Amino acid sequence: MGKNFSAPLERTARLLDLVPYIHAHQGIALKDLAAVFEVSNAQMVNDLTTLWMCGLPGYTPLELMDLDFESGYVSISNAPTLAKPRSVTFDEGVALILGLDLLRASIPVDRIDLLEKIDFLSARISTIINLSSTFSVIAPINQGVSAAIDQALSSRCTLEIEYHSVYRDEVTERVVFPIEIVEIDGQQYLSSYCYSASDFRQFKLDRIQSAVVTHEIKTIPKDSSKTEKINSRLKVLKPNRQIAERFSKSDLKAGSEFVFQTYSQQWLERSILSSGDGVVLITPPEIRASIAQMAQSMLDRYKDE
Amino acid sequence: MSRKIERLINLTIALLATKRYLTKSEIFRSVEGYEGSAETKERMFERDKDDLRSLGIEIEVGSFDPIFNDEAGYRIKQEKYQLDLGEITPTEISLLSLAAQAWQGASFDEAAQKALLKLSSMGVPSDSLSLPTSAHKVNDGGGDLPLITKAIAEQQLITFVYLDSQLDRQERKVVPVGLSSRSGFWYISGVDQEIQEIRTFRIDRIDGEITATKGPKDFELPQSFDPARVFDGDASQSFAIIDVRKGKGFSLRALASSSQSLGEWDQLRLPIYNLNTLASLVLWHGIDVYVQEPFELRELIVAHLEKLVNNHG
CATH class of the missing domain: 1.10.10 (Arc Repressor Mutant, subunit A)
Known part of the structure; x- marks a missing residue:
């Protein structure tokens, strides 16, 4: 990340960080230490041998660090100057500050003690890395939802959720069996079996409005997939960013056609309507007709009044 | 060596x-x-x-x-x-560790891991805090985040090509002042050097590389910048009056500044930030939404509907 140090510098940094780590973990197994610092055992022995030669000016046994690792377990003494960990770098500080910001949203609101600690730590690290600007991460979901999902996932039980479906434009209550949290194109989804739909569904985390663990033991029916894919063909009339993002097409040209697959007829109809004069649906013909009809009835109302 | x-x-x-x-x-x-x-x-x-x-x-x-x-x-x-966090408690160490873990697999993961190593070298035991964390991972902002955070800290000038809503590639020169993440997307806010006003850009809409150079010497952080209000849009001068069927139009309801019940329908008052965006959102909701005012929005929607009927007839 950021800077790529040359090999000797990277090794210098590692040696400086090794001393406080061993200090805090006296007697750690050599192979564990190598794993923590992501180097081979041989490299770790090399590193420790080099450290052994370092110390305060004078460089007699009195001033040199005392390292013991021949037994396969590592301990250190006589290294007071380097015993404390180095300060955090700018990137490390930023990672912590943004992480704390995200963490803030997962703390129950009545834990004022923890929230205050987070503010304190964030301010402290900002001072250390000399940061006066603002970074903020807004957690995708609220604390209650997140806690319920966690509990359901770890205890393998069902959840009752209120979900805002943008395709159907409704908020529905559903009972789901959560399987895992997946990330698709940078967005997080709860992958679940939905008993209301009798099928597997992915729920976008930030559209889950509430979630309650039901403690009901339910099973996922076998052979439960009944959804059919819709194959559609579209023609671009006026390319714009919204169309490009909605249909995940990076190179839109006026007059070009492309094929698009979806599971939801409603999503397709609404997407075409909302693209206005930007795209035309060519096939399937029944959805094309339904779009024409929807647009006509909307138009009638505007013409009437 | x-x-x-x-x-x-x-x-x-x-x-x-x-x-x-x-x-x-x-x-x-x-x-x-x-x-x-x-x-x-x-x-x-x-x-x-x-x-x-x-x-x-x-x-x-x-x-x-x-x-x-x-x-x-x-x-x-x-x-x-030395890493000087003052008197630090096991609970605070745990909070910091959890903060670092939020980056698993995302942009600052390596830096976060190094920070974790330093935290565990402080010789302070950590508490086992039982906090929900699995649902809270930072979304990957790509390799540009470290460059952007550095540019913000040093008030550098960043230059990039941005895809505007008409897919035009525009070169933007911006002094970044804030970074935020919402709904899985990362945004940079900064002073656009051409218009000297604060604008917010979604990072995944940047086309190609971001380059950072020395910023303007006399740059001053705008006093009016409030990071918490990045997503509120500019103060809107105009409003739309839109009828929405009961139990429908949730995305529009979320934007409304007021709502009044009219039997089967509710009448919403919405700030207009961008007429085209609002028209598109209205069209998405089909027959469940009807625009009363303003006239330009009605005109725009009627024009789109006429095309839609023609194109699909």
Whole structure:
């Protein structure tokens, strides 16, 4: 990340960080230490041998660090100057500050003690890395939802959720069996079996409005997939960013056609309507007709009044 | 190679342990590894200083007796070198560790792991805090986040090509002032140098590389910038009056500043930030939404609907 140090510098940094780590973990197994610092055992022995030669000016046994690792377990003494960990770098500080910001949203609101600690730590690290600007991460979901999902996932039980479906434009209550949290194109989804739909569904985390663990033991029916894919063909009339993002097409040209697959007829109809004069649906013909009809009835109302 | 590393470590230790500034000649005399002609030693020392500084170690230059025009001396202040979080509790260590873990697999993961290593070297045990964390991972902002955060801290000028809503590629020159993440997307806010106003850009809409150069000398952080209000849009001068069927139009309801019940329908008052965006959102909701005002929005929607009927007839 950021800077790529040359090999000797990277090794210098590692040696400086090794001393406080061993200090805090006296007697750690050599192979564990190598794993923590992501180097081979041989490299770790090399590193420790080099450290052994370092110390305060004078460089007699009195001033040199005392390292013991021949037994396969590592301990250190006589290294007071380097015993404390180095300060955090700018990137490390930023990672912590943004992480704390995200963490803030997962703390129950009545834990004022923890929230205050987070503010304190964030301010402290900002001072250390000399940061006066603002970074903020807004957690995708609220604390209650997140806690319920966690509990359901770890205890393998069902959840009752209120979900805002943008395709159907409704908020529905559903009972789901959560399987895992997946990330698709940078967005997080709860992958679940939905008993209301009798099928597997992915729920976008930030559209889950509430979630309650039901403690009901339910099973996922076998052979439960009944959804059919819709194959559609579209023609671009006026390319714009919204169309490009909605249909995940990076190179839109006026007059070009492309094929698009979806599971939801409603999503397709609404997407075409909302693209206005930007795209035309060519096939399937029944959805094309339904779009024409929807647009006509909307138009009638505007013409009437 | 080993000898250079030893010398760097020894130099660090010597500069950390000293209570006063060490002069170059004292360093050459006492720190092991400085050998050769005076010129060679001088060169070695200059390079070593640069190397340590590039590792983030601050070397202070000063003289221990300001009255006499002494030779410059060097030292590393313990309090600058060490991670100083003050009196820190096991709970605080746990909070920081959880914060670092939020980056698993995302942009700052490597830096976060290094920070974790330092935290676990503080010799403070951590508490087992039972907090929900699995649902809270930072979304990956791609490789640009470190560059952007550095540009924000140093008030650099960043230049990039941005895809506007008509897919036109525009070159933007911006002094970034804030970074935020919402609904899985990362945004940069900054002062657009062409119009001297704050604009917010979604990072995944940037086409190609972001380059950072030295920022304008007289740059001042705008007083009016409030990071919490990045997503609120500019103060809107105009409003739309839109009828929405009960139990429908949730995305529009979320934007409404007021709502009034009209039996089967609710009448919403919505700020207009962008007429085209609002028209598109209205069209998405089909027959469940009807625009009363303003006239331009009705006109725009009627024009789109006529095309839609024609194109699909």
